[in-house]
Amino acid sequence: MDVDNTLKTGQLEKNGKHSGANGSLVRVRDLEVAFSVRKGGGSSGRKGLLRAVNGVSFDVKKGETLGLVGESGCGKTTLGRALLRLTPVPVRGSIWYGGREIQDMSTRDFRDLRGEMQMIFQDPFSSLNPRLTVGQMLGEVLAVHKVVPHGEAKKKIYELLDIVGLNREYFNRYPHEFSGGQRQRIGIARALAVDPGFIICDEPVSALDVSIQSQIINLLKDLQRELGLTYLFIAHDLSVVEYISDRVAVMYLGKIVEIADAGELYANPKHPYTKALMSAIPLPELGRRKERIILKGDLPGPLDAPKGCSFHTRCPEAIEHCRSVEPELKPLSGEKGHEVSCLLYE
Numbered sequence: 001m002d003v004d005n006t007l008k009t010g011q012l013e014k015n016g017k018h019s020g021a022n023g024s025l026v027r028v029r030d031l032e033v034a035f036s037v038r039k040g041g042g043s044s045g046r047k048g049l050l051r052a053v054n055g056v057s058f059d060v061k062k063g064e065t066l067g068l069v070g071e072s073g074c075g076k077t078t079l080g081r082a083l084l085r086l087t088p089v090p091v092r093g094s095i096w097y098g099g100r101e102i103q104d105m106s107t108r109d110f111r112d113l114r115g116e117m118q119m120i121f122q123d124p125f126s127s128l129n130p131r132l133t134v135g136q137m138l139g140e141v142l143a144v145h146k147v148v149p150h151g152e153a154k155k156k157i158y159e160l161l162d163i164v165g166l167n168r169e170y171f172n173r174y175p176h177e178f179s180g181g182q183r184q185r186i187g188i189a190r191a192l193a194v195d196p197g198f199i200i201c202d203e204p205v206s207a208l209d210v211s212i213q214s215q216i217i218n219l220l221k222d223l224q225r226e227l228g229l230t231y232l233f234i235a236h237d238l239s240v241v242e243y244i245s246d247r248v249a250v251m252y253l254g255k256i257v258e259i260a261d262a263g264e265l266y267a268n269p270k271h272p273y274t275k276a277l278m279s280a281i282p283l284p285e286l287g288r289r290k291e292r293i294i295l296k297g298d299l300p301g302p303l304d305a306p307k308g309c310s311f312h313t314r315c316p317e318a319i320e321h322c323r324s325v326e327p328e329l330k331p332l333s334g335e336k337g338h339e340v341s342c343l344l345y346e
């Protein structure tokens with residue numbers, strides 16, 4: 001990848017300014033996102049509060065990739081969207097970006113900051129306007145965010161196409177003329193158009209063929225290194241997450257149940273849920289086998305989250321206490337940066 005020097009220098013300088021006092025670009029504390037719903041559906045059901053994200057705290061350090069994994073419905077996409085204020089206002093908690101609290105920011109102040117926080121979506125086709133060519137689409141983003149003067153927009157769009165590995169001749173083509181991998185590259189170019197510091201990648205490769213997945217993952221890694229980007233990488237494919245992440249957080253029913261450096265988490269998972277997830281990863285060496293941990297039952301709905309430890313109904317290591325006592329996410333003694341939410345370690 002040949003990153004244009006002007007783009008690279010400008011973005012690196014910009015991204016260098018945004019970390020908070022402790023080196024964290026993003027800080028989330030005790031975040032809860034809840035939706036008011038009726039149990040059983042319809043208008044006659046009893047009203048309830050669906051806590052999609054329930055008391056989540058974590059940091060994303062400048063320049064790192066934090067992977068976020070968990071089954072469908074565990075709240076990881078809602079969490080990612082909450083960071084960009086794309087969900088209802090959280091019930092409680094706080095989100096800081098570059099040392100600034102964004103929850104209470106006015107719409108106008110947040111609009112200025114929003115360009116620095118971008119999202120890449122799972123389905124690039126549905127997130128691209130089918131009536132606009134690539135040039136029109138990127139031009140619109142540049143104009144809305146006033147990134148460059150109008151006369152320099154085409155040059156900037158060519159730079160963006162170069163940086164994501166697309167031919168400049170694609171400037172006048174429409175989304176339906178591209179393959180899935182090319183559309184995701186357009187999605188990445190759109191995110192980069194506003195010189196962001198932080199990108200939430202929401203299942204960015206799960207809709208792509210395996211051979212294309214590795215190209216997009218490698219592109220994201222190259223861009224991170226060249227432009228000093230910080231990622232929150234949301235996915236359910238644990239192998240992909242291990243490959244791209246510096247640290248990994250595991251979510252279950254709206255909560256983070258374990259977080260650690262990627263190497264430590266994959267080699268030494270502690271939470272029974274993480275162990276079950278890890279046991280499902282195929283081993284690359286021929287003839288090697290590991291015992292697969294099959295979890296009982298399905299993921300309970302957030303409206304019916306069990307009391308005590310919310311994992312106790314499926315946990316192969318549950319003890320009596322787990323039915324009534326809710327564990328907290330706590331550091332493991334002797335394991336720097338490794339935190340787990342399980343009574344077995346308290």
Ligand code: SF4
Pocket residue numbers: 271272273309310311312313315316317318319322327341342343344
């Ligand atoms: Fe399993 Fe109990 Fe630990 Fe929850 S607290 S993960 S139920 S052992």
